[in-house]
Amino acid sequence: MRLAERGPKTQVETGTALTGLRIVMFTNSIMMGGMEAHIDALARGLVRRGVSVAVICPDDEIVAPLRRSLLTAGVEVFGLPSRRRSPLGLLQRWLSLVRLFRSLSPFVLHLHITGSDGGGLPMLAAKIAGAGALIRTEHQPPDYPVSFRKRLMIRLRDHGLDRIVCVSRTNMEQHIQDLRRRGGKFDFVYNAVDLGHFDPGRADGTPVRKLITAGESDIVIGTLGRLAEPRKGSEYFVDMARMLARENGRFRFIMIGEGPRRQALEERAGEDVEFMGFYPDAAECYAAFDIFVMPSLWEGGPITVLEAAAMARPIVSTDVGMVSEVIEQGITGLVVPPGDTEALAAAVRTLAADVEKACEMGRRARETILRDFGEDVMIDRMLGIYEGLQRAGGNLG
Numbered sequence: 001m002r003l004a005e006r007g008p009k010t011q012v013e014t015g016t017a018l019t020g021l022r023i024v025m026f027t028n029s030i031m032m033g034g035m036e037a038h039i040d041a042l043a044r045g046l047v048r049r050g051v052s053v054a055v056i057c058p059d060d061e062i063v064a065p066l067r068r069s070l071l072t073a074g075v076e077v078f079g080l081p082s083r084r085r086s087p088l089g090l091l092q093r094w095l096s097l098v099r100l101f102r103s104l105s106p107f108v109l110h111l112h113i114t115g116s117d118g119g120g121l122p123m124l125a126a127k128i129a130g131a132g133a134l135i136r137t138e139h140q141p142p143d144y145p146v147s148f149r150k151r152l153m154i155r156l157r158d159h160g161l162d163r164i165v166c167v168s169r170t171n172m173e174q175h176i177q178d179l180r181r182r183g184g185k186f187d188f189v190y191n192a193v194d195l196g197h198f199d200p201g202r203a204d205g206t207p208v209r210k211l212i213t214a215g216e217s218d219i220v221i222g223t224l225g226r227l228a229e230p231r232k233g234s235e236y237f238v239d240m241a242r243m244l245a246r247e248n249g250r251f252r253f254i255m256i257g258e259g260p261r262r263q264a265l266e267e268r269a270g271e272d273v274e275f276m277g278f279y280p281d282a283a284e285c286y287a288a289f290d291i292f293v294m295p296s297l298w299e300g301g302p303i304t305v306l307e308a309a310a311m312a313r314p315i316v317s318t319d320v321g322m323v324s325e326v327i328e329q330g331i332t333g334l335v336v337p338p339g340d341t342e343a344l345a346a347a348v349r350t351l352a353a354d355v356e357k358a359c360e361m362g363r364r365a366r367e368t369i370l371r372d373f374g375e376d377v378m379i380d381r382m383l384g385i386y387e388g389l390q391r392a393g394g395n396l397g
Helices: 035-047 061-072 087-104 119-126 148-158 168-179 206-211 234-245 262-269 283-286 305-310 341-353 355-372 374-393
Strands: 022-027 053-058 076-080 107-112 133-138 163-166 187-188 219-224 251-256 273-277 290-294 313-318 334-336
Touching: 022 035, 022 087, 035 061, 035 341, 035 374, 053 061, 053 087, 061 251, 076 107, 087 273, 087 355, 107 305, 119 133, 133 206, 133 341, 133 374, 148 219, 163 374, 168 187, 206 283, 219 234, 219 341, 234 251, 234 262, 234 273, 234 341, 251 283, 262 273, 273 313, 283 305, 283 355, 290 305, 290 334, 305 313, 305 355, 313 341, 313 355, 341 355
Parallel strands: 022 053, 022 107, 053 076, 107 133, 133 163, 163 187, 219 251, 219 290, 251 273, 290 313, 313 334
Antiparallel strands: none
């Protein structure tokens, strides 16, 4: 276990009831994505509210951007060495966690784990170290198919948790119904977006449009995300682009993001899709799009949809995760079934055919984000959960 890194102190905005208590977040992150954006936003927001926060995360280079961002916010960051699967390695890892948790007491452990299972090692270490409470956020739908053994193990693990937080109402219902988990410990807190950064009045899409040499009359249809997992549905975006490129010469299709599946996608797309790779400012990407498409096959709380809506972009999205809780069909965007290339293409045609109506959908989508999906809303909800556990007593400090 590496020693903590500490960043500069951050100016505190308001007070909180969480006096003398530290929130310790533990994550098994293996890449930068929506879960990591959530952790970053939550930790930063809590620090601004005067809460002491520590984050334990892998020391892999791929999640270095998360560690750097947390440090700049004044969060304590502890790096976990690469996983060791041997019995001795697991024992050493567990003992290191026990020692670390004891040094951070009194604390609440907040788990952010990829997948429905996992998390038993830090939970046991935290219990031994005297954690005041254990919370787990479910960032994704259940891992399907769900075996009887997995369902049993998850329910046994749930007994050790004080609260289980999902990133949307839909996500919560999936976990309770499909895994037959007891709903009494469940709550949901929506993922959120930085409204200061994702602001159509500030972000400029000109640099991105210049990179792809898009003219004023071109209609840029874009998607943004990791090119690493089949569940992201990138093939459906490519197939849609190949279909529509032959219908309208003004359409320009662009994929922003990196990952091991990029080469295969490029070969599938031919000349119909332009691949930009990683771009440092997502807000500029959305500002460059005339239409944003999210083609995922399954998600928990897709942050790209929130960001695109915050940027007032006309949106076409598959009906996954919390999308139906964000987008009102035909009012703030268009929602289509996952895995349906024809439906994606038809929705893009609809938006492209009526620019004024599409822009009005984008404006209404931003109003929804401003009301319900800003970072302050998320921080308030999580503070309410932490403070409720503190009021319940126990050894929360």
